[in-house]
Amino acid sequence: MKEMDVLRKNLYESRYTVALCCSGMLAEVGRPSMRKQSRDYEIEKKYGHSSEEMFSAACFSTRPEKFFEFYKAEVLPTENMHPGKSYECLRILEERNLIQLIITNNACNYYSKVGCKNVLPLHGDIENNVCINCGKTFNAEYMAKSKGVPCCDVCGKLIRPKVVMFGEMVDNRMMTRAINEIAKADLLLVIGSDLGSPFAGRYVKYFDGRELILINQEESCKDRVADLVIRRPIKDVLCELVETCWANRE
Ligand SMILES: [Zn+2]
Known part of the structure; x- marks a missing residue:
């Protein structure tokens, strides 16, 4: 069976699907993760400190001018930054009852902005x-x-x-909820991260359902845990799903 057919079949058969949306989704709006080496290097050149230092609770309390200069320019979306097609697709898949919950580490909550209803923003919301x-x-x-x-x-x-700034803990209740939701899912879609990343790695281990499907272009040896890996651009996969998957049940 072709990979997209497997993905569709699993979406239809799953009673509870959780999408774990990671930093790759940010690249969809034109802003790669601060953890990406190339962006971190750019930040270090521009501010004289790493993103980890700039976006930290220590910087917020001791040098708020610096912190907010960074926060406004690098964290808050700029005026011409819009959620792309991928976010719209997730909303449509949610409306069609194919995805029940979105869990994300992206604080620029584009999911809610496009109208997704069930979103758990683990790293807070700007x-x-x-x-x-x-x-x-x-x-x-x-x-x-x-x-x-x-x-x-x-x-x-x-x-x-x-x-949640660098070095801070995710709110305990939120983390517990994320773990419980992942544990009860039949299907877990990990979108925009390899399974070796600290964020995805932390949560994926609680998944006990039928299928773990990864949609991500970059590879890691930890990806072996997934039942299926789709190495295509996120937008292409989600758009194709929207075009070919109809509403699930009532
Ligand atoms: Zn006040």
Whole structure:
């Protein structure tokens, strides 16, 4: 059977499908992961520090000017950055009841932006920002438009993006939920990461269902764990699915 037929068959047969969407999805909007060597090198050249240092809780609390210069330019989406076709496809697959949950480490929550309903953003969401003093919340637009360091319009104190920075732990309840969801899935789709990456590796080990299918172009020796690996561009695979898979059950 051809790989796309296997993927379709599994999507139809699965009662509960989880899509684990990783950093490769970010490349779809034109911004590769900060963990990618080429981007990390560019960042180091531009800021004099690695992305790990710039996007850290230590930098946020000790050098907020530097932190927000970096955050606004490298983490928040720019005005002409739009979720691409791949995100739209995931929404359609969710609407057709072929995907039940999206778990992601991407804090620029493009999934919700295009209308996906069931999303678990493990690394937080750039839309959630909170004053460290009074707890007032602010959206990403407020953060992007503020001059210099974003401050609360009520008490004047610093606002913290509720995203997981380098060196920080994922919220415990969220992590537990992600593990439980993956454990109960029949089908796990890992999209945009090899299975050797720390993020995918951490969660994939809890999968106990029938099929683990990986959609990713780059290879790792850990990919052997997958039942099927599709090494084609994410967008091509998802678009083809949307064109050829119809709604599943009611
Ligand atoms: Zn405040």
